[in-house]
Amino acid sequence: MAGLADAAGFRLVAEPEAASVIVVNTCGFIGPAKKESIDTILGMARHKEAGSCERLVVAGCLAQRYPHELAAELPEVDHFLGTSDVGAIAAVLGGEHERMSVGDPGRWVYSAATPRLRSTPAHTAYVKIAEGCSRRCSFCVIPTMRGTQRSRPVADIVAEVSDLAARGALEINLVSQDTISYGRDLGDAATLARLAREVARVPGPGWVRLLYLYPERLDDELVAAIRDEPRVAKYVDLPLQHASSRMLRIMRRGVGSDGQKRLIERLRDRIDGLTIRTAFIVGHPGETDADFQELCDLVEWARFDHVGVFRYSPEEGTRSSGLPDPVPARVAAARFRRLMSLQRRVARERNRAFVGRRIQILVEGPSDESEYLLVGRHAGQAPEIDGVVYLADWDGADPPIGRLVDAQVTQSADYDLAASLLPRG
Ligand code: SF4
Numbered sequence: 001m002a003g004l005a006d007a008a009g010f011r012l013v014a015e016p017e018a019a020s021v022i023v024v025n026t027c028g029f030i031g032p033a034k035k036e037s038i039d040t041i042l043g044m045a046r047h048k049e050a051g052s053c054e055r056l057v058v059a060g061c062l063a064q065r066y067p068h069e070l071a072a073e074l075p076e077v078d079h080f081l082g083t084s085d086v087g088a089i090a091a092v093l094g095g096e097h098e099r100m101s102v103g104d105p106g107r108w109v110y111s112a113a114t115p116r117l118r119s120t121p122a123h124t125a126y127v128k129i130a131e132g133c134s135r136r137c138s139f140c141v142i143p144t145m146r147g148t149q150r151s152r153p154v155a156d157i158v159a160e161v162s163d164l165a166a167r168g169a170l171e172i173n174l175v176s177q178d179t180i181s182y183g184r185d186l187g188d189a190a191t192l193a194r195l196a197r198e199v200a201r202v203p204g205p206g207w208v209r210l211l212y213l214y215p216e217r218l219d220d221e222l223v224a225a226i227r228d229e230p231r232v233a234k235y236v237d238l239p240l241q242h243a244s245s246r247m248l249r250i251m252r253r254g255v256g257s258d259g260q261k262r263l264i265e266r267l268r269d270r271i272d273g274l275t276i277r278t279a280f281i282v283g284h285p286g287e288t289d290a291d292f293q294e295l296c297d298l299v300e301w302a303r304f305d306h307v308g309v310f311r312y313s314p315e316e317g318t319r320s321s322g323l324p325d326p327v328p329a330r331v332a333a334a335r336f337r338r339l340m341s342l343q344r345r346v347a348r349e350r351n352r353a354f355v356g357r358r359i360q361i362l363v364e365g366p367s368d369e370s371e372y373l374l375v376g377r378h379a380g381q382a383p384e385i386d387g388v389v390y391l392a393d394w395d396g397a398d399p400p401i402g403r404l405v406d407a408q409v410t411q412s413a414d415y416d417l418a419a420s421l422l423p424r425g
Pocket of ligand 1: 137
């Protein structure tokens with residue numbers, strides 16, 4: 001949307017007070033995200049009364065999910081744009097469009113020919129390789145909001161990555177709702193493995209990271225691509241959601257508890273130095289103390305590098321929201337705290353093993369903690385969700401921001417590391 005607006009002659013401004021049109025791009029996935037979206041819309045609406053804002057636009061998943069409800073309850077919003085209606089943004093910004101533009105969510109997917117304006121620094125980029133999801137996990141409303149999966153052709157993604165690389169991107173994060181299924185809808189033998197290899201061979205980027213690999217059996221071709229391509233980060237993001245086979249069945253996930261363990265063992269066996277990230281939901285209907293204990297046992301056994309924990313959010317239109325045996329909120333909160341604290345100990349122990357090691361770091365910029373520290377990430381730390389590395393011994397001159405540097409880890413904390421820059425070469 002930002003790229004299309006820019007190409008049509010609109011200019012982004014840094015502060016909402018200075019904007020003549022404000023676009024709120026919303027999330028509608030779970031309760032807290034919906035609340036944040038609504039709070040932001042209401043906050044931005046104030047600029048229509050007390051600022052230069054002439055029009056307020058609400059785009060994205062929340063608009064797609066609740067178009068009629070929002071249109072009735074938010075008269076201050078001038079336009080609603082669905083997830084596949086982003087092509088109308090220039091007409092909407094110009095005020096030449098009807099109020100409601102929320103159609104079938106499964107019609108649109110980005111192409112390299114569409115102008116793009118990035119909100120991330122030049123050295124790192126997300127690349128959306130597909131839109132939508134064709135699975136039906138029982139707790140998840142995403143397929144309703146984003147449609148079934150539509151993958152972009154390999155050549156189109158490679159063209160986008162080449163352009164990003166020419167503009168200085170050193171890290172490419174391939175994302176979609178269901179990345180492991182990439183290409184299955186194309187019918188042209190495109191696979192994630194082939195895509196990963198082709199993207200990794202674009203000159204420039206040091207790391208290509210694959211995010212959101214649904215935990216089905218990763219085939220040998222994909223394992224080999226991660227293991228053998230030097231520029232593919234040895235990083236697997238595997239949202240497992242639970243560990244008890246009974247819960248995984250209720251949640252309509254494909255792999256049971258034995259399958260999960262085999263998968264983790266096989267990946268660790270075949271890919272040296274692999275970082276594994278995962279995510280779990282606690283408090284899903286039907287989750288007993290015994291199920292939760294199985295989840296804790298898996299986290300203790302698997303020693304994941306990074307774990308995200310979410311409290312179950314009942315979402316209308318999903319199968320889970322109609323299931324019996326809801327878990328009381330205070331029980332879900334207690335399970336959340338226990339799992340987080342268990343993983344904090346595991347992460348601390350895993351981080352301790354880094355001390356003394358030499359690692360490559362992508363330097364992101366000055367740290368918020370101190371002007372004498374830089375902050376960056378190693379290949380096992382994805383942007384925004386994992387920990388960071390603080391770099392000391394920087395004399396303030398010529399900071400290597402946006403560059404890959406070598407460093408030696410000197411200290412570790414629960415989630416972050418501290419390191420000293422090593423001389424170049
Ligand atoms: S694979 Fe992910 S996006 Fe698709 S239905 Fe399941 S949880 Fe939702």
